[in-house]
Amino acid sequence: MSRAYRIQLSEEVSREIVAEDEARSRLDVLEIVSPEETAGLLRAELLRRGFQEQADGTLSREQESSVVTVDPCTGEATVKVAARKDVTVKKTREATVWDDAAETRTGSESRARDALRSDLERSLERSADKLQDQACRELEKLLAELQPELAEVANAVTRAALKAKAARMGKVLDIREDERTGDLTIKVEV
């Protein structure tokens, strides 16, 4: 006569989960001076705001888990966010095995263990999805914060380019800037 036993299986998995997201944008800089001169003005403005020059000619600024990179030659800005988390998932599963045949017993145990491992993988996937959503939310928040700053950068570069152009046109008599409205008036004697 065969007898049924209940066995309890337990597995634990620890894994580092990584999630990242990014968005690309282009700074709205007007073509007032040559592209090379515009790139120089953009580089100077970004350095003033804490960006660091990289070996490939781009400028980037790191903040905790995010990196903002701007290519001064093309005006292309990339905002990247990365999140890491160590996750440990532990699960227990019970299975019924019969003692009449060793093959049946090991087979039932093996199937139960496979199901347990699938459960663990699904849990890890859910954790990864949550982390990914968190990275996306962080990116959206960062983009909202960056929008006014990068608009200011574009304005500053445009103002600098206008001044450089005016200086080449003749003698600059007067420059008036309205901080509030962003108006810029340059009087030039040509």
Place this chain on the structure above:
Amino acid sequence: MTHAAAAITSFEADLIRLLRALLGHEPIERAVMLVREVRPLPRGLSASAVWIVEDVLAKSTIRFLLEGGGWRAGPFLRSGKPLAGHPWTTVAEAERRLQFSPILAAFLMWLTSQRPSTAQGGWAGTSRPLTAADQLTFARCALVLQHVPAEWLALRKTAPFAGNPFLALLGPHLLADANAAAIDFNSLFMPPASLMIECLQDRLEQAWHECDRALGAEADWVQLRHRGRMMEDLTSEFLASADAAGRRDLTEFLLKVIRKRLTPDAAITDWTGSLAGTGPRRRADRQATQHAALGIVRAIRTFDRWNRGEQGVGYFDEGYAASQHFKAMYEANDGPRLKLHFDRIERTLDPLAKESA
């Protein structure tokens, strides 16, 4: 010999029927039926059958070119200068002669005798170069063979179809896994291929318009990204080849497609409105899909860059006539306004732009 009265075998009769069906002169159902049948392969074709095949190819090709836009008179660029007239009246006879090689006959014999999906080893293809007329004919065959999916699947990667520049233009949707760099567009800008492209402008406009609309009907995010990128690569390669050959005028069909799509009220949803669900979790993937969806109309940037370059060509400069010709074409198709519409749509994809969606 009176060819009309000459006798042909039943195999030859089937081959001619198949050829006519593949060229669109018979219902697609007949092509489907004929392609699926298997017949014993004869050692060769009789002189009468060869004569009929040549006659069908010659008349059908001319008709295809005329109906595709060849009826329209130019001006067309000849040695860098616009010349009034039809494509074939503005070149020497030697340049407009269409030559079909025996490869076509060999393919037709094989296709009549075999069912591609079950044939052992498939069609061996050929390492010999195809003429422009051969390539155009193979491209036309592909447009019909696509309606027999199992057979087309067995043929699409063989030599006359994979990398066929006419097929890339007439049926870009058929090159699902195409590597744009592997398509030799440069060969299209020498006669008689360049004359064919001049004649096919209407047909190409229709094919690419449908292709762009199909992007807008795609529901799968990954598929749209894949297809959009492929179309952008194809477009870029074609434009680069046209530019290198000094034949920017042959790209007008693309400008007309862009004109149809970039209307004043066009929005990104015209290309992404059919996508199912909220899309991938990553914002980067969603943005990449939206970016890829504009793969064809993004060509307006190249047209705009060309136009700006042409503005600097003076009356006494080399290429002045060709630059005037291009500028007239760009203006006639409302190029500057199209660029503004494109910039407006692309700004809505920019996460840092004030107008972003």
